[in-house]
Amino acid sequence: MDATKHWSIAVEIDEHDDTTRAQARLETAAGREVRGLGHAQRNPLDASVPEIGDELAVARALRNLADHLLHTTEKDIEGATGEPAHLYR
Numbered sequence: 756m757d758a759t760k761h762w763s764i765a766v767e768i769d770e771h772d773d774t775t776r777a778q779a780r781l782e783t784a785a786g787r788e789v790r791g792l793g794h795a796q797r798n799p800l801d802a803s804v805p806e807i808g809d810e811l812a813v814a815r816a817l818r819n820l821a822d823h824l825l826h827t828t829e830k831d832i833e834g835a836t837g838e839p840a841h842l843y844r
Contacts, residue, residue, distance in 0.1 A: 773808075774795070774808075775811070789823050794812055
């Protein structure tokens, strides 16, 4: 079966003082939601460049989301095959 699918990831960024938090949320076509969280803390000696904190927090949230999605996939494979699944990370 040939198919083209489109999944979207929504990212929310919250900044407070020198701390930036990001949440990445993916909802699959089947309605499953997977979330990832990321955090960045500015060193008080560094100049304030909010975009850098955003980039770091979002990168960490996306990496965390990917880890959660891989774990979900392992569990789905195990459920379908009855065998342990270990995906390379």
